[in-house]
Amino acid sequence: MDAIQHQRTIQHLFWRAGFGASPSEVKKAMSISRLQLVKSLFRDSSNIKLLTQVSDAPAQDLKNIRQAVKQNAGGSREDLRDKLKLMAQERRESISSLNDAWVAQMGNGAYAFREKMALFWHNHFACRSRAVGFIQQQNNTLRTHALGKFGDLLMAVSKDAAMLQFLNNQQNRKRSPNENFAREVMELFTLGRGQYTEQDIKEAARAFTGWGFNINGDFVFRENFHDDGLKTIFGKSGNYKGEDVIEMLLANPKTALHISTKIYRAFVNEKVDEAHIAAMAKRFYHSQYNIADLMEYVFTSDWFYHSVNIGAQIKSPVEYLSGLQRTFNLDFVDKTPVLYTQKILGQVLFNPPNVAGWPGGKAWIDSSSLLSRLQLPSVLFRNETINVSVKESGDVNEEQLVRKNKFEINMNWQDFAHSFESIPDAALCKTLASYLLQVPINDATIKRIENKVSAPERSETVKQLCISLMSTLEYQVC
Structure with a gap:
């Protein structure tokens, strides 16, 4: 292997296990073995730095809305509308602040691999919420379990207030079961499409009845809302609760195959290699879904470094922005254009298009987004203006974003x-x-x-x- 190819394999690892690296980091890494570099990336991400941007308790998001309605019970509709508008703007600003903090942590923090895994799980467990505290709480849950056991991550997200709210399980009660959560936990989060029946979903929804959260965002099992009758799921019968369904899903090797396929497509290549994925799934299942073990297996496999996999992925908008920070050791001074750029490139953190998340791959590129990507370096480093408009989103701050489409950066x-x-x-x-x-x-x-x-x-x-x-x-x- 010549020097340039060796350098590209090192950079390949930095991109897949993080967001790229500066030239000085690459030069340093070229003096150690591949295994040593992998171990160092894991070691650097052994600690967890939680986001603490939102200081209010999650309850404040819901409590403030309720108080606004109560306080204006005798007031005019205009007064209530103005108060709710103000609260909505404060919420948007809080989400924007949270977005800024995560981009900064991905681009400048010492925990690149953990943040890359948190970003992967953010798309796997795609979720939106109006409660900013719930959003931060869920993001920290993904970060905490990002390299642990998938079963622990799945259970934690399944009992997460933002997810339970997003998939309507707060309304899932024995007299009127709601199937949304049960369907997505099978189709998207574990088994994959076609690995279950409609009857399995209906029966699993009954098992998840009573799963909800309180105003503080804590998981609550409301026993009086739970259907404790006999249920038949995947051919087995019993008085199952939600935890039992989660265990059934983990016991099925199809879950290991589904997750391994998504990890391969995200970290190796959109074009799958069935033999490599089968080996990943087998290892993942027999390690009791040890995420760190699976990722180490991928990053130390010779096939991971095959030329067909190097340069094979289109950078997501967030990878693009975070990669700029890491490659050039730059910092975005005014954060507003960062959010604006996410909008025009098609990936705004904490705002996935639907429960299936961002499709990725070639979907990142169209005529508009490609033009923006090609303009962006000049916008960043020559103080030029982004000449592309974002699509209408109903955001009252859109006009402000357009006015702030120039970057202010710190870089030497x-x-x-x-x-x-x-x-x-x-x-x-x-x-x-x-x-x-x-x-x-x-x-x-x-x-x-x-x-x-x-x-x-x-x-x-x-x-x-x-x-x-x-x-x-x-x-x-x-």
Whole structure:
């Protein structure tokens, strides 16, 4: 393996187990073995840094709404409308603040692998909630269990207030069962489509009756709402409760296969290899769903580093933004354009399109989003304006977002250029390309970029070359 290919395999691991790495980090990693690097990434993510951006207890979100209605019982409709509008704006600002905090933690924190896994589970257990405290609570649940046992994660999310609210299980009662949660826990979270019957869903919904939460976001089993009658699920009969259904789902090897397939598509390649996935599923099942063990198996397998898997994934919008932070050691000063960019690229954290989450893959790219991606480096580093409008979303802050479509960043180009001070001018563009791109770029493109860059200082030359390289199709994949 030549030096460039070895470098790309190191960067491949950094991208799959995180959000990329700076050139100095890559150079350091090239001096140790692959196994040592994997172990170090796991070790760095052994600690957990919870998000604490939302200081109010989850109850405040619900309590404030109820108080507003009560206090305006004798007031005008206009007064109530204004108060609810103000509360809605405060909620949006809190969600935006939470979004900023997570992007910063993905892009600058020491726990890249854990955050990458939390992002994966955020899409697997896709959920929306108007209660900001519930959102933060769920996100921290995903982070806490991201590398533990899948069974613990599944149980924790299944008893999570945001999920129970999103899938209507708070309304699931013995006299009027609601099947939403039971259906999604089978179809999306565990077995996959076609591995259960409609009768299984109906009976499982009965088992989940009484599962709910209180105003503080704590799980509550309301026994008087629970159907304690005989149920037949997957051919077995008993007076089952929700926990019993979860155990049945984990006992089925199809769950291990479904999760392994999703992990393969997210961390290896959208084009699946059935033999590799079968080996993953077998290991996952027999390890009692040990997530860390499965991911270590993937990252230490020779097939993970095959050329067909390197540069095979389109960066998600969040990966793109977080990767910028890690590669260039930059910080977004004004966070509003970060949210705006998520909107125009099609992935706003805490706001998945539906319970199935973001489809990913080629869905990240269309004519509008591709134009935005190609413009973004100039917007970031040349203080240009994003010339793409977001789709109407009903957000009253949309106009404010459009006015703030310029980035303000902290970054030191001289420090970044220092990593390349020994590289001769003739080889500078190609060397930068080897660190920024995970697929080869042809010599004609390199020559064209070199010809249009002219700067009096070395750091400015590095900056302009990087902007041009990042404005290519090749930069969109990792």
